[in-house]
Amino acid sequence: xxxxxxxxxxxxxxxxxxxxxxxxxxxxxxxxxxxxxxxxxxxxxxxxxxxxxxxxxxxxxxxxxxxxxxxxxxxxxxxxxxxxxxxxxxxxxxxxxxxxxxxxxxxxxxxxxxxxxxxxxxxxxxxxxxxxxxxxxxxxxxxxxxxxxxxxxxxxxxxxxxxxxxxxxxxxxxxxxxxxxxxxxxxxxxxxxxxxxxxxxxxxxxxxxxxxxxxxxxxxxxxxxxxxxxxxxxxxxxxxxxxxxxxxxxxxxxxxxxxxxxxxxxxxxxxxxxxxxxxxxxxxxxxxxxxxxxxxxxxxxxxxxxxxxxxxxxxxxxxxxxxxxxxxxxxxxxxxxxxxxxxxxxxxxxxxxxxxxxxxxxxxxxxxxxxxxxxxxxxxxxxxxxxxxxxxxxxxxx
Amino acid sequence: xxxxxxxxxxxxxxxxxxxxxxxxxxxxxxxxxxxxxxxxxxxxxxxxxxxxxxxxxxxxxxxxxxxxxxxxxxxxxxxxxxxxxxxxxxxxxxxxxxxxxxxxxxxxxxxxxxxxxxxxxxxxxxxxxxxxxxxxxxxxxxxxxxxxxxxxxxxxxxxxxxxxxxxxxxxxxxxxxxxxxxxxxxxxxxxxxxxxxxxxxxxxxxxxxxxxxxxxxxxxxxxxxxxxxxxxxxxxxxxxxxxxxxxxxxxxxxxxxxxxxxxxxxxxxxxxxxxxxxxxxxxxxxxxxxxxxxxxxxxxxxxxxxxxxxxxxxxxxxxxxxxxxxxxxxxxxxxxxxxxxxxxxxxxxxxxxxxxxxxxxxxxxxxxxxxxxxxxxxxx
Numbered sequence: 001x002x003x004x005x006x007x008x009x010x011x012x013x014x015x016x017x018x019x020x021x022x023x024x025x026x027x028x029x030x031x032x033x034x035x036x037x038x039x040x041x042x043x044x045x046x047x048x049x050x051x052x053x054x055x056x057x058x059x060x061x062x063x064x065x066x067x068x069x070x071x072x073x074x075x076x077x078x079x080x081x082x083x084x085x086x087x088x089x090x091x092x093x094x095x096x097x098x099x100x101x102x103x104x105x106x107x108x109x110x111x112x113x114x115x116x117x118x119x120x121x122x123x124x125x126x127x128x129x130x131x132x133x134x135x136x137x138x139x140x141x142x143x144x145x146x147x148x149x150x151x152x153x154x155x156x157x158x159x160x161x162x163x164x165x166x167x168x169x170x171x172x173x174x175x176x177x178x179x180x181x182x183x184x185x186x187x188x189x190x191x192x193x194x195x196x197x198x199x200x201x202x203x204x205x206x207x208x209x210x211x212x213x214x215x216x217x218x219x220x221x222x223x224x225x226x227x228x229x230x231x232x233x234x235x236x237x238x239x240x241x242x243x244x245x246x247x248x249x250x251x252x253x254x255x256x257x258x259x260x261x262x263x264x265x266x267x268x269x270x271x272x273x274x275x276x277x278x279x280x281x282x283x284x285x286x287x288x289x290x291x292x293x294x295x296x297x298x299x300x301x302x303x304x305x306x307x308x309x310x311x312x313x314x315x316x317x318x319x320x321x322x323x324x325x326x327x328x329x330x331x332x333x334x335x336x337x338x339x340x341x342x343x344x345x346x347x348x349x350x351x352x353x354x355x356x357x358x359x360x361x362x363x364x365x366x367x368x369x370x371x372x373x374x375x376x377x378x379x380x381x382x383x384x385x386x387x388x389x390x391x392x393x394x395x396x397x398x
Numbered sequence: 399x400x401x402x403x404x405x406x407x408x409x410x411x412x413x414x415x416x417x418x419x420x421x422x423x424x425x426x427x428x429x430x431x432x433x434x435x436x437x438x439x440x441x442x443x444x445x446x447x448x449x450x451x452x453x454x455x456x457x458x459x460x461x462x463x464x465x466x467x468x469x470x471x472x473x474x475x476x477x478x479x480x481x482x483x484x485x486x487x488x489x490x491x492x493x494x495x496x497x498x499x500x501x502x503x504x505x506x507x508x509x510x511x512x513x514x515x516x517x518x519x520x521x522x523x524x525x526x527x528x529x530x531x532x533x534x535x536x537x538x539x540x541x542x543x544x545x546x547x548x549x550x551x552x553x554x555x556x557x558x559x560x561x562x563x564x565x566x567x568x569x570x571x572x573x574x575x576x577x578x579x580x581x582x583x584x585x586x587x588x589x590x591x592x593x594x595x596x597x598x599x600x601x602x603x604x605x606x607x608x609x610x611x612x613x614x615x616x617x618x619x620x621x622x623x624x625x626x627x628x629x630x631x632x633x634x635x636x637x638x639x640x641x642x643x644x645x646x647x648x649x650x651x652x653x654x655x656x657x658x659x660x661x662x663x664x665x666x667x668x669x670x671x672x673x674x675x676x677x678x679x680x681x682x683x684x685x686x687x688x689x690x691x692x693x694x695x696x697x698x699x700x701x702x703x704x705x706x707x708x709x710x711x712x713x714x715x716x717x718x719x720x721x722x723x724x725x726x727x728x729x730x731x732x733x734x735x736x737x738x739x740x741x742x743x744x745x746x747x748x749x750x751x752x753x754x755x756x757x758x759x760x761x762x763x764x765x766x767x768x769x770x771x772x773x774x775x776x777x778x
Contacts, residue, residue, distance in 0.1 A: 039572065040770050083517040084568035091572035094579065095768055139521035146527070146580055388528050 013347035014065065020361040021067025021117065022343045023368035025217035025247035025324030026127065026196070028072045029056045030092040032328040035281055039092050041099060055327035055339040058103045061122055063341035067365060068113050068123035070217060071096075072329065073149065076276075077132045077156040083140060086133040090147050093126055108148055110373030117365070125372075127194060127217055130156030131163055131182065136393040138185050150372065151192035151215060154179070154202060157278075161393060164199035166228040174201035175209065177396040183209045185389045190379030192372065195219075196229070196249075196324070203235045212378035213244035213371045218324030220248050220255050220308040221315075229254045236312060239320040243374055245367045246316060247324030248308050250300070250337045255308055258298035259332075266291050280331055288331055300334035302342075306349045309363070318359045322368050436738040450727035451496070457741040458498025458550065459723050460748035462640040462670035462702055463561070465709030467502050467522050470529060479533050486707035486719040489536035489555070494721035498550045498745060499540065501584060501640065502526055503709065504562035515565035516573060523559065523580050530557050541581055542613075543752035558752075560584025561617040561640055564593055569601070569773045571608050578612045583755075584638060585609060586617040587625055592777060597624025598632070600776040606632045608769045613759030615751065618642075619670075620652050630665045635758040636751045637665065641672040641704050643688040644695070650677045656695050663696035668751050670704035673726070675712040682716050686729045689743070698739050702747045 007015070029046075032054055037043040044050055046057040061069070073089035075082045097106050105116035107123035116123035126149045133152065134140040144152070154175075155165035162179035164171050175183065183206055186193050193210050195203045196219040206214060222230035231246055239246060249255070253263035267277040269291045275284050312321055327333070327340050336345040347360055355363075440452035469485050470476055482488040492500070504522040506515060530537045540546040540556035549556035561584035567574050569592070574585075587593040592602035606629055609616060616633055618626045619641040629637055639662065645653040654662065654669060662669055669692050671685065672678060678685045692701045707713070707720050716725045727740060735743075 038770075038772065081513050081516075081568075083520065084570060084573055087516065087568075087576035088570055088572035091575045091768075094575070098768075135517045137517060137521055139524035140517050142524045142527075143520035143580060146524075147576060387532070388524075 009348035009351045013344040017065025020365035021065050022364045023068040026326050028329030030089045031074050060341040064343040067117050070125045070127040072129045074129035077130050077158040082132045083135050110369045113369050125150045127151040129153045131160040145189045145191050151194045153194040154198045164202050166199045174205035178393040180209045181391045187212045188382040190376050207238050212375040216246040218249035218326045221311045224308045224311050227254045233315050236316040239316040245320045245322045247322035249324050249326050251326050251330045252300035252332050256300040256304050302336040302345050302349045321363050446728035446731040450724040454496030457745040458496045459744045461500035462704035463706045464500045464502050469708040491721035495723040499546050499556035501558045516568040519566035542756050561586040564590040571769050584615045584617050588621040593625045595622045598628040601773040603632050604771045610634045610758050611762040613755045615755050635755045637667040639669045643671045643678045644691040659695040663700045668702050670702040672704045672706040673717045674706050682729050
């Protein structure tokens with residue numbers, strides 16, 4: 001579409017992103033680097049295009065108008081020893097920062113994000129994906145914070161002892177007493193509580209407990225597409241009161257109902273081949289592709305994602321939205337949002353749907369910076385009155 | 399190596415998280431000038447104990463090993479500022495003993511050295527951070543030689559993080575780098591597959607090189623002879639023995655034979671003599687005998703002190719807690735130790751080792767990328 005200025009929507013989107021670039025809530029590049037090349041960063045030099053292997057590299061992040069990225073330091077939740085592996089993931093991000101200092105800026109605060117934007121570098125933050133990464137220890141939680149981790153998703157696909165996951169059987173029924181203490185301690189440190197992946201019961205308990213804004217680093221709307229990874233409306237409605245934000249994700253198997261059904265069948269197929277259903281190795285991709293030959297994959301589009309944003313905006317308000325693509329953490333991506341260069345297409349679609357530039361600036365940049373800054377303020381306030389918590393899961397959950 | 403100075407520049411932003419060296423040009427760039435003029439600070443005519451206090455006031459003790467973190471872990475409440483009778487170390491006694499810096503051990507008790515070692519070490523680091531922050535008038539964390547001196551100039555006691563046990567690495571150099579980022583500065587090379595009785599494996603040698611690149615000192619107390627010899631050969635930074643005395647005088651497994659002491663001297667390492675009845679003997683004189691011996695065999699630049707308080711061992715008479723260092727220095731004065739040698743023993747040698755570690759790291763970072771070696775690839 002061409003506006004009054006004679007610019008296409010896409011041109012306008014790019015111009016907008018130059019001023020207010022995308023803060024993306026979740027990118028699994030570190031895990032992809034671990035799986036593909038065992039952290040041999042020479043083998044995947046992201047300063048040049050890595051289209052054949054990755055959704056993410058620096059040229060495409062630039063093209064996509066990304067100004068800040070939460071790098072996920074995810075480790076699998078079904079392995080026995082998550083803490084050491086999490087430290088390796090953190091080391092991977094730190095190595096990336098050391099290798100590409102002209103493109104990536106280490107960021108620990110909202111102010112760091114703004115400085116990076118001013119310098120034209122991509123602010124790089126870290127998020128831990130799953131409470132298993134702290135092994136039931138608040139000391140380890142503080143260690144992760146000290147290493148630069150600025151959000152933690154309370155669970156991944158499996159329950160932890162103190163919080164229920166969206167994709168597991170009900171366990172403690174939301175957050176246990178220790179789970180609530182984890183949330184309070186995250187508030188005290190200034191680490192954002194991420195409620196993607198958690199059960200709706202956990203979302204509600206966390207909202208009841210947290211005194212700082214919460215985030216959903218990569219989740220969409222359950223009313224638009226009924227998948228447990230998405231956010232129910234009653235929870236979205238609480239975001240204005242909490243001050244937090246929901247960062248819409250693009251993963252087709254969460255946002256498009258036909259893809260939800262197709263994925264259930266594909267996962268069964270992966271398991272039948274003895275593979276973990278989240279595997280993205282070349283071998284696993286082959287199995288995926290073979291399945292796809294027989295069962296054409298339903299295609300999500302930019303418009304599918306925009307439908308979610310339209311609804312979430314209606315329920316939570318434009319001050320509580322963001323974007324979390326989950327690139328390199330998912331086998332498939334929507335048409336038009338194929339890799340990290342695609343964000344302008346989404347912004348163009350939203351412009352066509354009548355979103356104002358003011359609203360879009362909030363969606364892409366301002367909300368995320370505000371939320372991290374607010375968490376810092378809350379932390380400062382708490383630290384003035386309360387020391388680190390010594391609670392253990394044994395003492396609180398018995 | 400002086401030509402390297404042109405290449406030195408501030409590290410990239412990621413380095414800021416590292417708490418790496420901040421000073422542009424550490425003094426360790428050049429070997430310590432042994433002929434450096436020394437201004438006496440004590441009156442030779444005064445009583446030895448009085449002189450000891452005067453010397454330590456100018457050259458405080460840098461104590462190589464304190465078991466305080468684990469000891470505090472089980473106290474429900476403590477106040478190190480006010481004084482804490484359930485441990486051997488608190489701020490008043492550190493001040494009385496003229497302790498200016500101490501290494502806080504992150505060693506874990508047996509049973510925690512397997513898979514849980516990484517997480518347990520994170521908890522130890524967190525505890526130290528919490529304790530030091532809770533005592534800002536007395537204690538301050540230091541990560542480099544320069545910061546250690548700074549802390550002293552601020553009238554605080556510097557706390558350095560380490561030694562930790564090798565198991566804390568979980569056999570991964572990525573974890574080593576993360577622990578370094580959290581402040582770890584000393585690692586004991588014993589009790590793991592790559593640093594065992596058989597010596598260092600290829601991965602073990604790579605760990606030492608990566609430690610050099612980061613500025614993490616190797617501690618070889620309790621390491622096997624094979625590991626010690628290999629580490630002395632591989633390490634470009636001085637190695638420490640945070641708790642080792644002379645085996646000739648007392649046959650404890652962690653004590654060093656004369657041959658090894660000479661090798662430590664040749665490599666300009668540091669033998670830090672523990673004040674424990676088990677390793678050195680039941681009296682101040684026994685400890686002094688060990689110091690005399692190490693001083694003679696390893697050399698004046700290679701001997702230092704290690705209180706080993708709060709580590710669950712008995713201490714010699716008159717050296718019961720961290721306030722007692724002047725008694726030991728008085729004994730050494732009595733035996734004819736010179737003031738410059740005592741200054742090296744208490745403070746100077748540890749400073750030199752820290753500075754060398756800083757400089758080695760800076761130099762190595764110009765040449766080497768972070769190592770991507772994996773134990774499975776090197777040790778098969």
